[in-house]
Amino acid sequence: DDATWILTSAFIIFTMQSGFGLLESGMATRRNEVNIMMKNAIDVIFGGLLYWAFGYGISFGTSKGSNGFTGWGSFFLDPDDDTMGTEFSKFTFQASFATTAxxxxxxxxxxxxxxxxxxxxxxxNTLVYSFPAHWVWADNGWLKQLHVVDVAGVGPVHLVGGVTALIAAVMLKPRYGRFDSKQQLKSSSPVNSLLGLFILWWGWLGFNCGSTFGISGGKWKLAAKAAATTIMASCGGGITSFIISYLFHNKKVNVRIITNGILGSLVSITGICAVTYCWSAIIIGSIGAIVEASGEALLVKLKIDDPVGATSVHFFCSIWGLLCCGLFARFDNIQMFSAYTGLFLGGGFELLGIQCLAIASIIGWSAIISYINLKLLDFVIGLRVDVEDELLGADVSEH
Structure with a gap:
């Protein structure tokens, strides 16, 4: 593995925290902007600490006791001089993934x-991510042994995050006044949301290209392909989102529809970015935008309040993204990201079955652990603020 490439990619991925902060604060109401930005800092501060202490060892520890379900060892990571370059570069890269989840x-x-x-x-929550990361990417992970295809974390990052987002949104119930009318609560700054999108777009290239773990020994070909397919998927998703906005939003360009549609297409291509074609990436991204818009409409119909559309972008689109690996993946003899050929490219159903198993196992794990985690928190200290503080806004009541 190329430590320089991995570290550079990790630094790029780290900028996604800024993108998420701007995106989310721009979509939220004006009285909660500071609070949302602070929570993104908290994700790194506290989540990063736990990932260093325990998460990395659970994901990639190779000591005695490591098995298909969990890694063991490398807790409170501090490797010796011989291995510190490899270990610390990998840790920094994976920590950026864990905090994103x-x-x-x-x-x-x-x-x-x-x-x-x-x-x-x-x-x-950092530990919720760590186990699926082991299953999918560790050499002895049980899904890795089955040759699951997930280049850049559509399962461990986006599906885990999406499932947890859905559980949290249901448990917290809607914001006060959210469904009193058919309109979203007024966003504070669509401009900030678009700025957040651009930063996330940039970060996603580091996310997907960095997952080739180098540019030497032929890996540069996979990195270049990941960049091209990531861009093409987002182009397909963006165009489709414009059409959706025009057809279903009074022939106007709706910022939320465009922004989340592009993000949905980026999620959709994440798992297969290095092992598919550009034409299939456009299809994957276009359908991803449709999946995102449909998911958001379903949540509104069910009166599940997700202020920024995290569930529709990351839950629904990550399922589609994992399925795409079973449909459009090419055999890869460089990094062995894919040991099979997808169904639509002449392969059989075996890879698609493995991908479905990955979807079911990651959803099951994330839903159960997240529910227990959030339920305990709600019971012990309470999750939701009082109505008075909610109406006042967290920027005043919490800061």
Missing amino acids: TTIVSGAMAERTKLHAYIIFCLT
Whole structure:
């Protein structure tokens, strides 16, 4: 692995925290902007600490006791001089993934969650990500042994984050006044949301290209392909989102529809970015935008309040993204990201079955652990702020 490439990619991924902060604060109401930005800082501060102490070892520890379900060892990571370059570069890269999985959830919990409860949630939620990361990417992970395809974390990052976001949104119930009319509560700054999108777009290239773990020994070909397919998927998703907005929003360009549609297309391509074609990436991204818009409409119909659309972007689109790996993946003889060929490219149903198993197992794990985690927090200290504080706004009541 190329440590320089991995570290550079990790630094790029780290900027996604800024993107999420701007996106979420721009979509939320004006009285909660500071609180949302602070929660994104909390994701890194507390989530990063727990990932260093325990999460990395659970994901990639190779000591005695490591098995298909969990890693063991490398807790409180401090490797010796011989291995510190490899270990610390990998840790920094993976820590940026782990904190992103929690940041996804913060958007669904926005405007009605106690700050101290959220801090404790960050500490525990990092570990929810760590187990699926082991299953998918560790050499002895049980899904890795089955040759699951997930280049850049559509399962461990986006599906885990999306499931947890859905559980949190249901448990917290809607914001006060959210469904009194058919309109969203007024966003504070669509401009900030678009700025957040651009930063996330940039970060996603580091996310997907960095997951090739180098540019030497032929890996540069996979990195270049990941960049091209990521861009093409977002182009397909963006165009589709414009059409959706025009058809279903009085022939106007709706910022939320465009922004979340592009993000949905980026989630959709994440798992397969290095092992598919550009034409299939456009299809994947276009359908991803449709999946995102349909998911958001379903949540509104069910009166599940997700202020920024985290569930529709990350939950629904990550399921589609994992399925795409079973449909459009090419065989890869460089990094062995894919040991099979997807169904639509002449392969059989075996890879699609493995991808479905990954979807079911990650959803099951994330839903059960997240529910227990959030329920305990709600019972012990309470998750939701009082109505008075909610109407006043967290920027005043918490800061």
